[in-house]
Amino acid sequence: MLDAAIKTQLKAYLERIREPIELVATLDASDKAGEMRAMLDEIDALSDKVSVRYDGDDARRPSFSVGRPGEAARIRFAGLPLGHEFTSLVLALLQVGGHPPKADPAAIEQARALTGTFRFETYISLSCHNCPDVVQALNLLAVLNPGITHTMIDGALFKDEVEREKIMAVPTVLLNGEPFGQGRTSFEEVLAKLDVGLVEREARKIADKAPFDVLIVGGGPAGAAAAIYAARKGIRTGLVADRFGGQVLDTMAIENFISVKSTEGPRLVAGLEQHVRDYNVDIMNLQRAESLAVGADGLAEIGLASGASLRSRSVIISTGARWRKMDVPGEEAYAGRGVAYCPHCDGPLFKGKRVAVVGGGNSGVEAAIDLAGIVGHVTLLARNDVRADAVLQKRLASLPNVDVITHTRIGEVVGNGDKVTGLAYTDQTSGEARTLEVEGVFVQIGLLPNTDWLKGSVDLSAHGEIEVDARGQTSLPGVFAAGDCTTVPFKQIVIAMGEGAKASLAAFEHLIRSPLPA
Template identity: 70%
Template sequence: MLDDKIKGQLAAYLEMLRQPIELLASLDGSEQAREMRGLLREIAALSDKVSLRDDGDASRRPSFTVGVPGQEARISFAGIPMGHEFTSLVLALLQVGGHPPKVDAGVIEEIRAVPGRFHFETFVSLSCHNCPEVVQALNLMAVVNPGISHQMVDGGLFQDEVAARQIMGVPTVLLNGEHFGQGRMTLEEIIGRIDRSALQREAERISAREPFDVLIVGGGPAGAAAAIYAARKGVRTGVVSERFGGQLLDTLAIENFISVKATDGARLAAGLEQHVREYDVDVIDLQRAEALLPHADGELAEVRLASGATLRSKTVILATGARWREMNVPGEKEYRGHGVAYCPHCDGPLFKGKRVAVIGGGNSGVEAAIDLAGIVGQVTLLEFESSLRADAVLQKKLFSLPNVRVITEALSTEVIGDGEKVSALLYTDRPSGEARRIELEGIFVQIGLLPNSEWLKGTIALSPHGEIEVDARGGTSLPGVFAAGDVTTVPYKQIIIAMGEGTKASLSAFDHLIRSSVS
């Protein structure tokens, strides 16, 4: 299954093993089991520290564990971890084999200190770009803490189980057989959810920080650019974000970032974080801002976090970005993750051969419909206006697909389900006013963005659409507070524009610091 180049790279990685590891396969007569056996044999042949047995008795087949000989394995893969999950497999091999993970020592101690027994199962699709982070985090926890075990489950391979458990979004994580969470989760988030005392300790550490000269709220392209420019000025700089990378982490192909022919969101986000951390920037991740207390006379501004922590700074740059807009119709919230989805790349494979709708006729909606058409049985795209708004080249591709139909002048009115999953979508034909129904199993919402500014209402001037009002220099209605990126009134929500706006806001904040110190 592995080409010579990949084998060479993997062999080099396996030289880092410090102790023997054992692969134990539980197989059946399926084609997937044959492929799994072949993959495991190839891996075992690359290192004398890797052994293979195929007499496992696991209930999920085909599957295999990664463990130390003579010890109970705590990491397993139900399915063949290729695609995005191949890195998860490589890291599991290295970490079980004693190679130290690239994780802060304090985080390792937090994992080791978690009391109790926890068995996690993560249902993934191999095309999901958010799933590996969750799989890798839980695998690491299983390596460090003997009371924790984890299994990755390929939802595309175990479709009967996915249907029985009503799993319609990935990654979906079960803990001791019960639903634990869905969507992207970081290592620190998971630790905090199973050990509440860890959250309190982290909040105390955050609040103890000295005041910043420039504090950026948000870790997307705008926030990253602002942090780099502030740090290069030699001022004390901090970044606090709910998840570093922001919307980039939910973006697959990026082909309009000037000078970079093609990349993807996860890769660009990783590059941004790496660049920021090359400077003296205090990055505080996995923290959601809850309130802004503006400067009083001669005092510092404060940003209060949902964890209970408080950060202080001479200037603040707000770069909290935006999120997917919802339809706001009955049934949408009830069936989110049970047929209503927002990421076609992540969740599309779970709807293989089924009927789905895409809401929205802009570039995002048409791209989603094109992608889904290669996976699902039937795609119906609904657009509120009388014509699609996507680029002509995308529309041409869309209309060439045999399993796609387009309905314009359609107002979505209700998501219908059977109590467990989506079964239909109701919409109104705007010209006639007639109510109509589409029988389907999935709905992908692609109708634009909402600014992440609710926490600022009543504190700072916002537009009627909830965007932070900014001037030509990124200044807001509050002295010493600046804003940048998709959360602001600046038109055209693009990565490259957000970076430029973050740079401008950072330079304006530095100028404010200079002028304030002189006065």
Template identity: 70%
Template sequence: MLDTQIKAQLSAYLEKLQHPIELIASLDDSSAAGEIRTLLGEIAALNNKISVRWDGDNARKPSFAIARTIDSANGQAPRVSFAGIPLGHEFTSLVLGLLQTGGHPPRVDDATIATIKALKGSFEFTTFVSLSCHNCPDVVQALNLLSVLNPNIRHEMVDGALFQAEVTERQIMAVPTILLNGQPFGQGRMTLEEIIAKIDTGSADRQAEEINAKEAFDVLVVGGGPAGSAAAVYAARKGIRTGVVAERFGGQVLDTMGIENFISVSQTEGPKLAAALENHVKEYSVEIMNLQRAEKLHAASEATGGLVEIELASGALVRSRCVIISTGARWREMNVPGEQEYRGRGVAYCPHCDGPLFKGKRVAVIGGGNSGVEAAIDLAGIVSHVTLLEFGDAMRADAVLQNKLRSLPNVTVILQAQTTEVLGDGQKVNGLAYTDRVSGEAKQIELEGIFVQIGLLPNTDWLKGTIDLSPRGEIEIDSHGRTSMPGVFAAGDATTTPYKQIIIAMGEGAKASLSAFDYLIRGGQ
């Protein structure tokens, strides 16, 4: 199962085990069970603190659990388990599960650990994943950590591709899908902070109180993506009091799979880059207020003491001498009947994450730009048939992508197609309606999934009526990143800056930060 290099690396990691652990297998006679048997045997052979039992009684087979040996001896049920073979993106989840169950301390601050240990109640989490999903490991690792630290919490990862019958029965059509005590809890990427906040009902009020008590910042960055991270680093390096308010640190980068045009880094993945951005910001004295959504901007005035104010959804108020807005953009929706009703039940936005759930089925991709064509190419290797619908009279993707798409036998391209409705049976998607823009004829396609890839919308709705926005909703800025409101700057995908690229957003964030510093040293002029 594991090659020589991976075994050597894993053996080195396993030296960090502080307590003996057991791998408890629940197997059937499937080929996947044979692979798990081999995998567990190879892992146990790497360290004498690991043993394997084959008498597990998990209803999901094949699966295995990880437990401290002393817990098993005392009759305590294991709290971390994997239904499936956690390779691919989930291999790191397996390694961390082994280490943390074995007593190796997690990379989490003491306050968060104390909060987790203090959680009251009984929590039985189940997460359905696909091994190609780059959003799933964060959820799996967060829930595993909760389970390791709190004896009232248990978590099982389920590979949806291996347990297709259960996926179909539960009508799971997007990953990660999280159940708590058998009921829906969440869908999509969730961080450890987000999960804790959702089950610790008093945390939001406590955080709001802490934010309200903070002194005014010199520079407050709103947004934690590439532009916001660069702005925060450049501000902090000037030695001024810097804060970051972010609804989700990392922003849209977290949802980006392959990044191959970030100069000096030939290839990386969005979550890795997002983690690197956050770690870089944390190297400086920057106060990060994560999971906080900005709702209103108040201009500096006598009433505000000459400070710009940001009102948060939590009710907290953050004050600063100047502000840099870098709230980025989000996936554009079709805004047709049925889209919201069937979101997560056949309507999807991430082909990498959710594509494996549609294996052997018929799907559509909406959009003929690079992202749409790339999605169609990826999906064609999984599903039975892909129909790509493009509103215009030609696809807009790069020629090399179009050539690859046309070479695939199970792809149909329809141009001049205006999607009008997502069709379903009340439970899940079963079709799509569109209008032929040339003939005006209304048509329908029978399918099980729709992947929407039609571009981005700036996250600026909360700014309407306060600063100047373009007809597209982008923040209008000048060459220095200044907005129409004194003391307020902006950078990145939320602005009128052309070419929405990570490397451009970073440069614009740095520029806005330098402009903000210049504004401050000139006395706000």
């Protein structure tokens, strides 16, 4: 099951286990069960602190639990945790075995203090790059708190259950049998939802903070670069973000980041966060900015959704962008029930089915190509002509189960109340209204800047981007901006980092030329 290189690496990890752990499997006669047995036997042979039993009685087969001998296991894998989920298995083995987790000590204590019974179930696909973060967060909670259990469920393996629960997007999390959340969720975000007093406590802490010299709003590549450059100047630096990492967390493959041949978004974000934390930067994560104003004393004030506010002598806005939505009837109603935005994550749930991809650029064509290898049939709908790179168009044209319809105007996502059944559109050439029978709609129509909260505060372009000059200066003195939320062309990670560094240097120059506040 596991190749020699992985076994060697896994053996080294398992040497960090401090306490014995027990894997208890519930198998059947399927091929997947045979693969699971082979994998567990190989893990068993790599450490004398790991033992395996095959007398489990779980309702899901094949599955296995990870626990301590003589104790009720609180972590279970229903399916083979390979692909992106292999790391989730390794971390579960280490953490159940007593290896200390890499998490904020305050968050760990918060998790241990939770009271109640929390039975989490997470439906995943092995190709989903967002799913491991959720699985690992909930596994860690189960390790830390005896009132919490978590089961990872491979949706492609337990199709009947997926249909019964109407799961049409991954990751989907149930808590005690009820919907809890969809999409990427961090350890801290789960805690914030479970601990109802957390937001108020964090708001009080933030309200007590002294003004910063530079406050960065946004934690993507631009914000991280700005924070590092500011902190290296020795000035008081803060970074407030709705989600550290931003859109990069949702990026599958990164192959154009200079000097790094290939990486993935979550891995790059982990490196960015660690680099920022190496400096004296006050990071305030899970805090959404809602307003910007400049007071009579010249200090900028950022109002947060929690009710708290932060003040600073200068501000760098790097709030990035988000996937653009179609804004048609049915899109919101069927989000997660047939309407999807990540073909890598949700594609396996539509195996053998008919789907549509909306978008004629590189993202849309790449999504159609990826989905063609999984689903039964793909129809790509473009507003005008397909404008993707020639190599992508050539590849798309070679696929037998893909149709392309150009010059369309999407009218409505059609459904039966439970899930998507079709996509209504107008042929802009003939004016004819048509409905395409599909069970899934993947939206890939570009980006929208996260600047709604800035209307009336700084000048925005007709597309909602922050207007900046060559130094990243906005229309408001002392307020700078960088990255995908600005008018700077070409939304690329490497460009965002450079713009973040430039805005930080410009903010520092602004500070040394400005009088100190009274």
